[in-house]
Amino acid sequence: MREPHTWQRALAIFEEFSDRRAARLREMLRGLDAQPPLAGW
Structure with missing residues (x-):
């Protein structure tokens, strides 16, 4: 099984x-x- 794409991993980390x-x-x-x-608020 291939590991997830880098952008998918980055998206999960960002979320x-x-x-x-x-x-x-x-x-x-x-x-x-x-x-x-x-x-200012």
Whole structure:
């Protein structure tokens, strides 16, 4: 069985990374809810 194409592997890694990043962003935004909005947002 051939191993997956490089771009498929990269896509899987990127999706996992962006999932983790999105979770961190949600945590940050939840924390910002209790604070006054930042300038420029």
